Amino acid sequence: MAEEEEIEVDEDLDVTTIAGIGAVTKQKLNEAGIYTILDLATAGPAEIADVTDWDVTKSVEVNNKARKRLVELGRLGADFVSATDLLIRRKNITRISTGSKNLDDLLGGGIETWALTEFYGEFGSGKTQICHTLCCMVQQPISEGGLDGGVVYIDTEGTFRPERISEIATARGYDAASVLSRIMVARAYNSAHQELIVKDLGRMIEKHKVKLVIVDSAVAHYRAEFLGRGTLAERQQRLNRFMHAILRTAEVYNVAIVLTNQVQAAPDSFFGDPTRATGGHVVAHTSTYRLYLRKAGKNRIARMIDSPYHAERDIVFMLDERGIDDPAEESSKRK
């Protein structure tokens, strides 16, 4: 993200507090966008090895030290914790209302922090509209279904529209100018650029008190750039790295990650809906929650896929000036 300014690092979090990192290595890490222990922990060993010329063993060691230090600082949970502690820690997971009561119900209360939620569906199924609505909702106070947090919006398809945010915010009675000012948008022009933007994510999250990171869409560039069978392995490897970098970010910063994904025809599917999400197993296995969206006339239908904790049922939502919304007869019933 093009914010050219001096990067100030909290002394406790400086990379040189990790044994084995001196001035020279610090310089190399900084050049690669790694300034803090949080960056080190989210980068992962392969990336650390790349920028420092260390071997993988040393990089793994440093990565582990960074994680351990974060545990000591209370920024990250320990590797082994009792289930009791885990339950307490999971109480820190908070939720963002989607703006539709039906969709919130399907999600068990809204979009979770500390998790990766994927919306996939055909063109026009409402993925981008959900993202735009979430941009407004996350900024609301907790009592109103938000987290009083900012947004990072990674736009890979060029479909982010501030005008639409304005419309949604106004329709919901929020101050549009204030809502717009807390959304940091990065237009990613290709997959390498998308990966570069993610490297800066930690700093943006801290600086703008971000609680929601959106990638709309996550897989499109990878699909467009890696064509043909011979490139599939490399594509999946790169996508895997991207997905895990973003998942680590969710964990380290306790933010919600929302990804959108397109569908492709699944010719081997004889029954049911002949479409499936792009990105294959890499995306499917990294997403914590996956929701499949489809069009039904003016309405939209969402279904939670492959979740052991959610019932497989369809809910209905619609698109209007409030972004996404509940169908009229239901929203009037609520009031």
Ligand SMILES: Nc1ncnc2c1ncn2[C@@H]1O[C@H](COP(=O)(O)OP(=O)(O)O)[C@@H](O)[C@H]1O
């Ligand atoms: N202001 C609006 N009022 C009602 N519907 C809208 C509005 N803006 C966009 N839409 C609808 O949203 C749909 C596009 O949804 P979108 O989220 O962009 O799809 P995708 O899943 O491809 O990202 C279109 O059917 C469009 O009619």
Ligand SMILES: [Mg+2]
């Ligand atoms: Mg879209």
